[in-house]
Amino acid sequence: MALKVMLLDRAFVNTLSLRPSQYVTSLVVSSCRINFPKQYSTEIREDEDTDSESTAEEELFRNISRLPKNLHRRLGHVMKPPEEGINREDDRWKFYSRARFNKYQRKLFAKYGYDSGVNPGIMWPSKEELSGIIEEERETEPTLQELWSQMKENREDREKRIMEKEKKIKENLAKMPALLEVYKKRLQEQGQEKLAIQAKQKQLLEDARDYFGYKLFKNDPRLKELKQKKMEEERMARRQRSRAEKEKLHLERAQAKAADIRAKMEAKEAATKSEADDDDEEEKGKD
Amino acid sequence: MASVEKALSLLKNLPRVNLGNLKPLPGRRGKKPDRRGQHGGKNRGFGDGANNLPRMGFEGGNVPFYRRMPVEPYYKDHAFRKQYPPLSLLQLQRLVDLGRIDTTEPIDLTTLCNTKVITVNPHLKHYGINLTDEGADIFEAKVNIEIQWTNEIAIAAIEKSGGTITTKFYDLQCIDAMVNPLLFFNRGIPIPRCKLPSMDVIEYYSDAKNRGYLADPELIRQARIELAQKMGYNLADPSQDPLYEMLTKRKDPRQIWFGLSPGWVVNLKHKTVLKPNDPELIEYYQS
Numbered sequence: 001m002a003l004k005v006m007l008l009d010r011a012f013v014n015t016l017s018l019r020p021s022q023y024v025t026s027l028v029v030s031s032c033r034i035n036f037p038k039q040y041s042t043e044i045r046e047d048e049d050t051d052s053e054s055t056a057e058e059e060l061f062r063n064i065s066r067l068p069k070n071l072h073r074r075l076g077h078v079m080k081p082p083e084e085g086i087n088r089e090d091d092r093w094k095f096y097s098r099a100r101f102n103k104y105q106r107k108l109f110a111k112y113g114y115d116s117g118v119n120p121g122i123m124w125p126s127k128e129e130l131s132g133i134i135e136e137e138r139e140t141e142p143t144l145q146e147l148w149s150q151m152k153e154n155r156e157d158r159e160k161r162i163m164e165k166e167k168k169i170k171e172n173l174a175k176m177p178a179l180l181e182v183y184k185k186r187l188q189e190q191g192q193e194k195l196a197i198q199a200k201q202k203q204l205l206e207d208a209r210d211y212f213g214y215k216l217f218k219n220d221p222r223l224k225e226l227k228q229k230k231m232e233e234e235r236m237a238r239r240q241r242s243r244a245e246k247e248k249l250h251l252e253r254a255q256a257k258a259a260d261i262r263a264k265m266e267a268k269e270a271a272t273k274s275e276a277d278d279d280d281e282e283e284k285g286k287d
Numbered sequence: 288m289a290s291v292e293k294a295l296s297l298l299k300n301l302p303r304v305n306l307g308n309l310k311p312l313p314g315r316r317g318k319k320p321d322r323r324g325q326h327g328g329k330n331r332g333f334g335d336g337a338n339n340l341p342r343m344g345f346e347g348g349n350v351p352f353y354r355r356m357p358v359e360p361y362y363k364d365h366a367f368r369k370q371y372p373p374l375s376l377l378q379l380q381r382l383v384d385l386g387r388i389d390t391t392e393p394i395d396l397t398t399l400c401n402t403k404v405i406t407v408n409p410h411l412k413h414y415g416i417n418l419t420d421e422g423a424d425i426f427e428a429k430v431n432i433e434i435q436w437t438n439e440i441a442i443a444a445i446e447k448s449g450g451t452i453t454t455k456f457y458d459l460q461c462i463d464a465m466v467n468p469l470l471f472f473n474r475g476i477p478i479p480r481c482k483l484p485s486m487d488v489i490e491y492y493s494d495a496k497n498r499g500y501l502a503d504p505e506l507i508r509q510a511r512i513e514l515a516q517k518m519g520y521n522l523a524d525p526s527q528d529p530l531y532e533m534l535t536k537r538k539d540p541r542q543i544w545f546g547l548s549p550g551w552v553v554n555l556k557h558k559t560v561l562k563p564n565d566p567e568l569i570e571y572y573q574s
Binding site: 107111112114133141154 | 473474490550555561563567568
């Protein structure tokens with residue numbers, strides 16, 4: 001049964017005062033049909049050239065996937081560049097940078113080759129870009145000769161540092177035996193001092209035992225008293241000794257003086273005696 | 288006898304030993320105060336003992352350990368350090384044995400990345416591959432290999448089996464192109480000009496001992512002989528080798544693939560190579 005085909009426009013739908021979701025079912029009820037998208041349409045169409053054979057290329061690119069055109073062209077066996085081409089003035093590219101636009105163009109050329117309609121020249125930097133690149137490289141990248149001279153300098157620096165360090169080590173090692181000798185001597189002295197102190201302490205403890213009759217601990221306060229007492233005694237003994245020495249000295253001096261005086265006196269006496277003798281002889285002679 | 292009886296009678300009249308008349312032993316410690324409940328133990332308040340102590344973990348004014356910033360000096364400048372993912376001689380031998388590497392052609396980074404055994408990612412600062420000496424004693428493939436980092440034993444193993452080795456520096460842009468050439472060609476940009484090594488590695492690539500690509504070929508020849516004498520193997524005369532041409536094939540320092548020069552564009556759609564015609568561009572890419 002052939003359905004009555006009726007193309008509806010929005011004005012007609014508005015007259016029915018229905019919501020878009022409702023009018024499809026409503027129209028079916030009233031045995032009317034709406035203008036559906038082509039692939040879903042049951043509209044009877046007469047093919048214009050059904051007799052002519054489709055070419056192999058058309059067969060290849062025939063869209064049996066039902067994908068929209070923009071997606072269908074990307075399929076592996078189709079691989080067609082965008083039909084509308086690319087234009088910098090398009091809304092799509094207007095707000096992007098030239099660099100980004102060029103990047104897209106390069107990709108298109110890589111993918112679709114000359115079919116993309118892209119000028120292959122955009123794959124290389126432009127004159128201005130190239131001069132910029134060269135300028136930048138001149139500032140940031142040293143040449144091989146510069147690198148090598150820097151390398152040589154660095155190496156010499158490093159070797160010099162190592163040499164200096166080794167020299168210093170050698171000098172210090174030469175000094176080492178003497179320093180070691182001094183150190184050992186000092187250690188020995190310190191040890192001996194310590195031993196002497198210990199011996200003194202021990203002696204003090206023994207003295208304390210002799211004095212009190214029993215052993216004392218080394219932090220006993222009586223030990224301190226004993227020590228002071230001992231020191232006092234020692235001082236007294238030293239004083240006495242010095243006094244005795246002094247007395248002895250005085251005595252010796254006095255004796256010496258006395259001897260001196262005595263000698264002088266004897267000499268005087270002898271002189272007077274001899275004079276007297278002379279006088280006697282003179283007298284004898286006179287006589 | 289009388290005294291004994293007297294003592295016994297005293298004992299009889301004395302009170303019995305009981306809890307009431309017992310005294311603690313001399314030197315016994317007193318009971319610890321019970322620290323339970325409010326005001327338990329001693330009375331503690333503001334200004335009592337506990338408050339005079341510094342808080343837990345206080346280090347006398349230092350930032351305490353639990354607030355101190357951890358210091359990890361071994362990670363210093365990690366963002367700039369060059370990384371070289373390792374590939375052992377054992378792995379290389381295995382790849383050759385399994386036919387995943389063709390030894391009749393020179394081996395470079397692209398060959399190794401195409402085996403899909405090793406991954407090089409320039410975003411992780413991978414500056415190429417480090418050929419390690421694991422499996423040096425069983426390595427027997429005769430190869431012409433170009434590698435980014437290696438050591439003396441690996442060099443000896445390769446040269447002992449009649450092969451040749453070169454260490455070459457690639458900047459990250461070149462590494463990016465070499466690890467996946469297909470992706471690179473699909474970007475539609477010219478093949479980059481390989482940069483010179485940076486200051487930290489220039490010494491490595493200028494040294495004949497490392498078979499650096501910037502070293503003097505004559506010095507490399509001598510270094511090969513020296514290494515053979517040091518390791519104790521006979522170095523075959525390469526000029527007598529039927530594979531002499533392949534084994535001595537070397538890239539230009541600026542070149543990243545054999546047969547392709549920097550500045551050229553490879554178009555996979557048309558399977559063509561596009562070369563720039565502009566003298567400035569040619570000069571830039573050849574310099």
